Structures are given as C-alpha cells and as structure tokens.
Amino acid sequence: MPIKKKTEIILDHRFDPKTCRHYLNDQVSVLHCHHYATLYTQLANDCGFIDAKKLLADVAEDTFFDALSSYYEKYQINSVEDRITIAEQYYALSGLGEMNVIYAGIDSGEVELAHSHLDAGWIKKWGKYEKPVNFITCGYISGMFSAIFNKPVRSYTTIETKSIVSGAEKSNFKVTAN
C-alpha cells in the first residue's frame, strides 16, 4: 500500500550568546565542511591501527540514534511512516544529502541516496574512488532503524552496496537485523 508522507520536521535553532554555541533541537550543533567530513572519512578508511571505519559508523549510529529518538519522544512521533519521514528530513537538514527509504521492516530494509554530502565532497576533493566510503551514513541508517523500531543501538548492520563515489547514479544501502 503506498504511503503518503506528510510529517514536517520542526527545526528549533537557538544561539546562546553567552557560550556562543548553536543548538539544533536541543543538541549542541556545529557547522563543518566537506573537507572535514571527508578527511575524517579518509582517516577512518586508511587507518591501520584499528577498525576506524566501524568506529566512525558506530559514532554516527550512537549520535543519530539519540538525535532521532529524542525527537520522536519530544514530538510524539509514533508511526513508522512518520518516523521515516522525519529521519529523511533530518538527514537533508544536516546537509548530508537526499535520502529515500525504499523499504523498512523490523528485520531488514533498503535505503538509497540520490545525493550525498560525503560522496560529492570526496569527488570534489579527490575524484572518484573504487570502494564505498560513506561510513557515516551506514551508521546513520543503523541508528535510524533502531530508533524507528524502538531497538537499542547495534541491532542492525548496514552495508553500502552501491555508491555515488564509485560511479553509481545513486548510493544503495542494505540493512539487516543482527
């Protein structure tokens, strides 16, 4: 059955002149650029010391799980459809790109990106790359699925199967329950 998406995210932006910090929906928020995001990603990709790709994805999962869960609770967003819509909009408002959840179930899902901050930034900085590099979005999606289905973090694994940085028209992510 087709689902009509109608929920609009509420963006509560506040600047505290005393501390000079920005708050976006009650969370300290900061502006950075694609150089910073792609260099963190490259650092994770090239890191020989530890599995920093997983570390970066885990950090994203924890961060966005909290951001989405607290939003759902504050505004009483309870249906799966509305939660997905909010998560897609939050992703775009963060400047991370255009996300479309193709399907979501409690045990699996599929997500695609028509546009991606990480991929566009990587290409702008270094050109195309043979492997997917969007570890931040893998984490975002895992955290999003946990928040949507009221599960704890690390309940889902997300793998990027196609990527814009490698030449695909859209990036594609498969989600499976752990």
Next chain:
Amino acid sequence: MAIDRRKIIESLSKLDVVGNDEGLIPAYNVFVNQLPARFWNAFADRLTQHVSEDLIESAEWLLVNAAHECGYHTGYGIITSEEWKSVVAPMVEKVPEDILHGAFAVFTAWGWAKSEIVELIPNEKMVVRAYDYYESDVVSYGKKSKPCAYMIRGVAAAFMDLAYGGDYDPTGKTGLRTFSCVQTKGIECGDEYGEFVVTRATNK
C-alpha cells in the same frame, strides 16, 4: 583596531543554514554540514583512546590535519563570501591582521569556539584563547591530563596560513601547513580557558 566582534557575532550567528532540494548545503565554496558536536567529539575521543600509546601522536596529527585543511579552504571561502563583504570587510583597516581578528569573530559566531586573539606578532606568532568550545565537552567530570581541542589547533594554524602563508592555493600544495599550532591550556584539563599558540611550521 576597527573590528567590532560583538557586531560580527550578532550578525553572523543568526544566519540560517538550510539544505537545498538535494539535501546539500553549498556555501563558502564548500559543502557545509551541521551535525551534533557530539559526533565529532566522539570520533576523536574514541580514536585516540583506542590506539596504542605509541600511535596516539599520529592519530592526533590526523585529527588536527583534518581541521587544518578544513580551516584553510573554508576560511578562504568565508573571507571571500558575500556575508564577509557586507559585515566584516567594512571594518577592516589593517590587512591581514584585522582579517584575522574578524575571522575569529566568525569562528565564534559559527559555534566552533568562543575565541579571540590575545597576541599577534605579524608573520610570526599568534596566541588564541577560547573561553568555551565544544571539544572540551569530552570531559563531564574531572580533568584530562592532556588537551584535546584538535579542531581549534588545526583551524588556528590554517588562519595563519591564509594570513601569512602566501596566496591561497586551492590544491593546498603551497599555502597550507606553513604554520603549526600547539595547545598549551585546555578547559578539558581544568584550565579556565583553552590557549593555542601558532608559530611558523618547522618542516616548511
């Protein structure tokens, strides 16, 4: 000095940053993102905690380098932007020193750190103090033995690159890393403020 920090912070902290139809925020010649500060802190903190003792310095250098490149390119985008031209440029009398003071007002307005230059020896040395910065949030209780404001270190050095490192180089091959920065004090270490000393890089 003609730079009115309060006016710059008031004006530029109110700018709304909104994604376009593609969910991207192209501005200042870069793609901008606005993420929870916790995300950046958590990666830096976990990375430096997970690596072995002998690799901590390398991991820290990589984190500072990410900010250094970001600060160089985004900093140039900022000082050539329409917002800069309308708000900050009319206050600039002495180049590049006033530009540096203005850049730290913008740095503050963007929520990177409530910071200002407290000492500037042109072409040689700059000391910056930060009275509040998100990177200190890694400590909620007690104090760290070593400071960890990698982002401020990188960006402060990048701003000196832009001021005294020669013409801006979009490839980053020439103007970048002509200066380096050490953090001498940190809120995360129990100090009242963070302090950052930028001097000429010894490897260039």
